[in-house]
Amino acid sequence: DIVMTQTPLSLSVTPGQPASISCKSSQSLLHSDGRTYLYWYLQKPGQSPQRLIYEVSSRFSGVPDRFSGSGSGTDFTLKISRVEAEDVGVYYCMQGIYLRTFGQGTKVEIK
Amino acid sequence: EVQLVESGGGLVQPGGSLRLSCAASGFTFGYYWMSWVRQAPGKGLEWVANIKEDGSERYYVESAKGRFTISRDNAKNSLYLQMNSLRAEDTAVYFCARDLISFDIWGQGTMVTVSS
Numbered sequence: 001d002i003v004m005t006q007t008p009l010s011l012s013v014t015p016g017q018p019a020s021i022s023c024k025s026s027q028s029l030l031h032s033d034g035r036t037y038l039y040w041y042l043q044k045p046g047q048s049p050q051r052l053i054y055e056v057s058s059r060f061s062g063v064p065d066r067f068s069g070s071g072s073g074t075d076f077t078l079k080i081s082r083v084e085a086e087d088v089g090v091y092y093c094m095q096g097i098y099l100r101t102f103g104q105g106t107k108v109e110i111k
Numbered sequence: 112e113v114q115l116v117e118s119g120g121g122l123v124q125p126g127g128s129l130r131l132s133c134a135a136s137g138f139t140f141g142y143y144w145m146s147w148v149r150q151a152p153g154k155g156l157e158w159v160a161n162i163k164e165d166g167s168e169r170y171y172v173e174s175a176k177g178r179f180t181i182s183r184d185n186a187k188n189s190l191y192l193q194m195n196s197l198r199a200e201d202t203a204v205y206f207c208a209r210d211l212i213s214f215d216i217w218g219q220g221t222m223v224t225v226s227s
Contacts, residue, residue, distance in 0.1 A: 001173065037212060039212075039213045041156075041214075043156070048206060048217035048218065048220065049214070049217060050217075051213050051214070051215060054213050060213075060215075090155070092156055094156075094158075096212040096213065099158065099161075099170055099172070100146065100158035100161070100210075100212075102155060102156040102157065102158065103155070104155050105155040105156070
């Protein structure tokens, strides 16, 4: 099975400041079709998760451009350029190359 | 409106069984893979199982194999999860989700508590 490891597990950020979350997979997420099956989600308090990023770096429709994804192979990063109050919640990476596995989650709060 | 609504959760004793349902509306249910994802209280997300559009392929997380069965009825726009031999560690909110590899639509979840 593929293990997804996120760091840090929690983050306290001043509004307007950047934030970064790392996600490492135990196996490469690069498929033979050339796509890398790494996704990012945000679960806001009391809500179901919502999609942010697909295939490492593409934002889903409606996701603000302050969110960006990068990485390749087994190492990936989600960055928020300027954190806003509405960004609080738990962020998860997820692999989709073999079944589905989520990272442990990173809780983001506002200072 | 595109929507998924789960039901069937509740309190069950260890070793017992429960069947969850997920009613889909607002889209052509039979065109999509579907998944169950769970979240234990205060914990992270865990994918449980998924099923192909026509039900011909089903996949499970290791801990669910042999105990859980995912199924669907496209005529009723419904997804199911039959859970047998339940354990305390199966206690969680269970979400159904439309599976495009990423999960684009989620239900609100149904709580399953396994306790004596």
